[in-house]
Amino acid sequence: MTYHRPHNIQDACSLAARPGARIVAGGTDLMVRVEKGIEEPRLWVDISHLPLHDIRHEAEHQVLEVGALCTMALCATHTQVLQHAPLLAQAAVVVGAPGIRNRATIGGNLANASPAADVSCALMALNAELVIVSEKGRRTLPIQEFFLSPGRSALAHGELLAAVRIPLHRPEHTVRTLSHWFKAGNRRAQVISMVAVAARTHLDADDRVLASAIAVASVAPRPLRLSHVEAMLLDAQLTPDVIARAAAAAAAEITPISDVRASAEYRRHLTSIFTQWHLEDVEQGSAPRAGRMAPPEPPAPVAMDATGEGPWELRINGRAVSVRAPGSRRLLDVLREDLHL
Ligand SMILES: Cc1cc2nc3c(=O)[nH]c(=O)nc-3n(C[C@H](O)[C@H](O)[C@H](O)COP(=O)(O)OP(=O)(O)OC[C@H]3O[C@@H](n4cnc5c(N)ncnc54)[C@H](O)[C@@H]3O)c2cc1C
Structure with missing residues (x-):
């Protein structure tokens, strides 16, 4: 095994083009x-x-240009991201747990091409453009053309994702823009989504929809846009009837599978509910309402002693849980294997 850590993009591209080369960023x-x-x-x-x-x-x-090596932790807190692309910050802040967010990069989340990747889903709703470099030069690609199948992207061997460009122009006559991020999993942190929805809608002065972008993760072999629902909403006012029809159409537009995380039926239900919540909150002009998707609370610090056996007092999904396990055991293994979450 050989390990290289290039300091410029040209060297990185020529190394990445060699047979058997594998790019590593955060490594998560x-x-x-x-x-x-x-x-x-x-x-x-x-x-x-x-x-x-x-x-x-x-x-x-x-x-807004975001370098491929920006971490989730940076994107979740960066002033420019919060101001211009809040959806990206909302998705980044729920990735894994703090340790993961400090290493996991935007480029890695995209290049890994997981159908469940949170940030990739948010970037789909934001119509991001990807900047790709290689020994042959530079090319750009709309994110909609990037994901091919689980684990497979449009990146060729030797190509490196350099940046993500998020267009910020809004449709003419936009008076209000609201975006919401929803993620359902069987706990609130360290979890792969059953379904995640990133949605953004622009309204004019008469509260008519000028454009709506709704992206969904974990319901297909790659992150999807609900283009049929988006088309239905064009020029509509968000009456209860329009919202109900859009929510039903959202469930009808996807063909998810059942797996260990959720059944196909439950995924359709969640997609429908999240679409409904987004449109209701847009109509009300509000952030997600209480009881829907509040940002995760900062976890209470737990004193860990790597040589001890516990019991460790944790709070999981709002419940106090006492766990006995070696201090060297990983939290994720305790959650998954000991607590079956
Ligand atoms: C415990 C745990 C919890 C997690 N929770 C979540 C979660 O809640 N939500 C979520 O979406 N993800 C989650 N993840 C997945 C992961 O953290 C992200 O996908 C992460 O963003 C990947 O970035 P990285 O820099 O670590 O990629 P790496 O692991 O370094 O690389 C991943 C892949 O991308 C390629 N690659 C990386 N960077 C580039 C680049 N710039 N150009 C070309 N190819 C590149 C690598 O060759 C590799 O194939 C979790 C992972 C773990 C281990």
Whole structure:
């Protein structure tokens, strides 16, 4: 095994083009696969030291550019992201847990091409454009063309995702824009979604829909846009009847599978409910209402002693839980294997 840590993009591209090369950024997806023996890269290209960590608002182009190496933690708190692309921050803040968010990158979330990837779903609703570089040069790709199937993206061997460009222009006559992020899992942190919905709607002065973008994760082999629902909503006023029809159409537009996380029927139900909640909250002009999707509360600190056996007093899904396990055991293994969550 060979390991390289290039400091410029040109070197990274020529290393990534070599046979057997594997790019690693935060390693939060790749290392799981390596640990499970699914992959054994021969040539590691660690891109973490490339200059792709910036978030830049280009006022003249009305674009927010996010470097591929920006972490979830950065995107969740960055002023420019919160101001111009709050959906991205809302999705980033629920990825994994703090340790994961400090390492997991935007580029890795996209390149991993998981149908359940939270940030990829938010970027679908934001109509992001991806900047891809290689030895051959630079190309851009609309995000809608990026995901091919689970684990497969439009990136060719040797190509590196350099940045995500989020267009900020709003349709003419926009008076209000509201966006909401909903994620359902069987707990509130460290969880792969059963369904996640990222939605953004622009309204005019008469409260008519000028454009609506609704993206869904975990209901198909790749993140999807509900284009039929979006078309239905064009020029409509969000009356209870319109909202009910759009919510029903959302369930009809997807063909999810049943798996260990949720049944197909429950996924359709969640997609419908989240679409309804988004449109109701847009109509009311509000952030998600109480009891719907509140941002996660900061977890209470737990004193851990790696040599101890517990019991560890945790709060999970609002309930106090006492767990006995070696302090060196990973929280995720305790949640999944000991508590069956
Ligand atoms: C415990 C745990 C919890 C998690 N929870 C969530 C969650 O709630 N929501 C969620 O969406 N994800 C979650 N994840 C998945 C993961 O954290 C993200 O997908 C992460 O964003 C991947 O980024 P990374 O930098 O770690 O990628 P890496 O693991 O370094 O790479 C992932 C893949 O992308 C490729 N790659 C990485 N960067 C680039 C690039 N710039 N150009 C080209 N290819 C590249 C690599 O070759 C590899 O194939 C979780 C993971 C773990 C381990």
